[in-house]
Amino acid sequence: MANENLKDLSFFARLGTGISCALRALSSPAFARQAAALLAAGPAPAPPAPAPAPRPVAPPPEKTHAAGLQMLALLQREGRLIDFLQEDVASFPDADVGAAARVVHEGCRKVLRQSLTLAPVLAQSEGDTVTVPIGFDAQRIRLTGNVAGQPPFRGALKHHGWVATEIRLPQVAESLDARVLAPAEVELG
Numbered sequence: 001m002a003n004e005n006l007k008d009l010s011f012f013a014r015l016g017t018g019i020s021c022a023l024r025a026l027s028s029p030a031f032a033r034q035a036a037a038l039l040a041a042g043p044a045p046a047p048p049a050p051a052p053a054p055r056p057v058a059p060p061p062e063k064t065h066a067a068g069l070q071m072l073a074l075l076q077r078e079g080r081l082i083d084f085l086q087e088d089v090a091s092f093p094d095a096d097v098g099a100a101a102r103v104v105h106e107g108c109r110k111v112l113r114q115s116l117t118l119a120p121v122l123a124q125s126e127g128d129t130v131t132v133p134i135g136f137d138a139q140r141i142r143l144t145g146n147v148a149g150q151p152p153f154r155g156a157l158k159h160h161g162w163v164a165t166e167i168r169l170p171q172v173a174e175s176l177d178a179r180v181l182a183p184a185e186v187e188l189g
Contacts, residue, residue: 066178067169071115073181074170079107082181115168121161130157 009017025032062069075081084104089097112118121140124130132141132153140161143153172178 062177062179066172066176069178069181070170070172071111073178074111074115075108076182077107078111079104079109081108116164117166117168118162119165121163122157124157124160126157126160128157129154 021031021035025035058064072082076083081104084100087100089100092100122130132143132151132155134151136151140163143155144158145155147153
């Protein structure tokens with residue numbers, strides 16, 4: 001019997017097949033030779049198990065976040081933002097902090113304008129009374145103060161928020177190590 005699902009046969013079906021094979025082997029020398037060759041070969045090898053599908057390899061964090069790291073590197077290059085934020089400015093006079101902040105502000109503002117087009121989330125001016133409707137987008141509007149009841153809410157606009165309407169981040173070369181936000185600088189003399 002050439003059925004590939006013999007192991008799925010019940011005990012009695014296998015018993016019947018065995019008796020039929022024995023009787024046929026007694027009456028047919030050719031069948032007996034074929035059965036003897038099958039028995040001498042041993043059990044059929046189990047079909048190979050299918051290879052498990054390869055798991056997708058997650059890129060390392062520096063590749064996943066390369067665009068953000070590249071933006072931070074640009075803010076460092078143009079405005080020295082990381083240097084400014086890593087410095088403990090508490091011990092410096094206000095005039096020195098203000099002068100440094102002016103340089104950082106100018107460079108970072110340049111990068112921001114080159115990389116993003118920004119628009120306010122709400123068009124009203126800060127301080128204006130605004131109505132927050134039913135079903136408002138909590139990602140775009142954050143309620144503060146005495147939040148009670150259900151919308152619509154009325155309150156003073158404390159910050160109009162920002163939304164990026166256009167993004168122009170540079171492509172990060174595959175060979176670039178995005179973790180390097182600023183290379184060490186060595187001046188040779």
